[in-house]
Amino acid sequence: MFYSAMKLSVGSTLKLAFRPWVEGLENVPAEGPAILASNHLSFSDSFFLPAVLDRKVTFIAKAEYFTSPGVKGKLTAAFFKGVGQLPVDRSGVRGAGEAAIRSGLEVLERGELFGIYPEGTRSPDGRLYRGKPGGLARVALRSGAPVIPVAMIDTEKIQPPGKVVPKLMRPGIRIGTPLDFSRYQGMDNDRFIQRAVTDEVMYAILKLSGQEYVDMYATAAKRQIAEAAKAAKIAEAAEAEEAGAQDEGVARKRAGKDEAGGDRAA
Numbered sequence: 001m002f003y004s005a006m007k008l009s010v011g012s013t014l015k016l017a018f019r020p021w022v023e024g025l026e027n028v029p030a031e032g033p034a035i036l037a038s039n040h041l042s043f044s045d046s047f048f049l050p051a052v053l054d055r056k057v058t059f060i061a062k063a064e065y066f067t068s069p070g071v072k073g074k075l076t077a078a079f080f081k082g083v084g085q086l087p088v089d090r091s092g093v094r095g096a097g098e099a100a101i102r103s104g105l106e107v108l109e110r111g112e113l114f115g116i117y118p119e120g121t122r123s124p125d126g127r128l129y130r131g132k133p134g135g136l137a138r139v140a141l142r143s144g145a146p147v148i149p150v151a152m153i154d155t156e157k158i159q160p161p162g163k164v165v166p167k168l169m170r171p172g173i174r175i176g177t178p179l180d181f182s183r184y185q186g187m188d189n190d191r192f193i194q195r196a197v198t199d200e201v202m203y204a205i206l207k208l209s210g211q212e213y214v215d216m217y218a219t220a221a222k223r224q225i226a227e228a229a230k231a232a233k234i235a236e237a238a239e240a241e242e243a244g245a246q247d248e249g250v251a252r253k254r255a256g257k258d259e260a261g262g263d264r265a266a
Contacts (some may be wrong), residue, residue: 003056011051014044017168018158022052024175027148030055033108034178035202037138038150039128039209040117042159044171045152046085047114052173058107059115060100061085097134105140114139118198118205119218124225126156128211129218131202133194137181140197141188146178147201151208174208 014020028034033126036047050057061080080087086107088099100116107114116139118131140147153172159165179201187193206213214221 007050007056010047014051018048018171020048020052020171020173021164025052025179027175028053028055028113029146029178031111033110033145034113034259035104035136035143035145035147036113036115036146036175036207037085037118037136038115039205039211040119040122041126041152041154041156041247042122044155044257045117045160046115047055048152048155048171049150049173053113055113055237057113057115058083058103060088060103074243087138090156100135101138104135105143108143108145110140114145118201121218121222123156123218124222126211128202128206128209128213129221130215131198132217133191136201137194137197139226140181141184141186141193144182144185146180147197148178149176149204150174151176151210153170153209176204176208179204189205209216 028036033168036049038049046059046061086103088103102117104114116136118136119129120132120135123129136147139145151174153174154169155171158167158169158171181197184190184193184197202213
């Protein structure tokens, strides 16, 4: 009931304000379990996709959204629960992965739609990164549910980092044909099978999105970007310090010349 109310209010507002275009809605089954595997460009992806679907979609979200203190924290938790988000504690990498898998299987066992981002985090630069094999592949192989590739288009341009007011523009959503991995049934713990399943899904997303592909994990890319930014700040500070030292040296020389000139005049 709460989900329906949130979908009516939030979903209707998003569709009215941004008018997202959609291709491939017919690929989402009218009933039964299915996994929606999407690229991840923006925080808003988890809201635009459910807004255009008639069925409920459940995503997983970090537990901090549900445990923050105060009135704001309670409102945030209520909002995320209302839009179908499930909390997952990401304090331990392995524990987080197992929790995500359990959550996904529970959703699918109820015959519902489970949404997952194979990249594991938002893209730092709009490119498509290598999918993480554990969560998606294991949920798909254990449940036997079809995997439906989804491409979010231009959602990162609506509210870039540092921008408070969102830009009113039309994002897009392309939904591909379902992928069947029943041929790998019972092989969910095989790392090579997990990799093969994940790569097949990522290739399908790539064809739908048209993004540039980067064969590395988005988390590693974010670390590189952060380290590069830190190094640039250090270099900038060192350069400023050196320039300041040079200016101080020039000032001292001028002061010395002025003092010597004054002595001669005396």
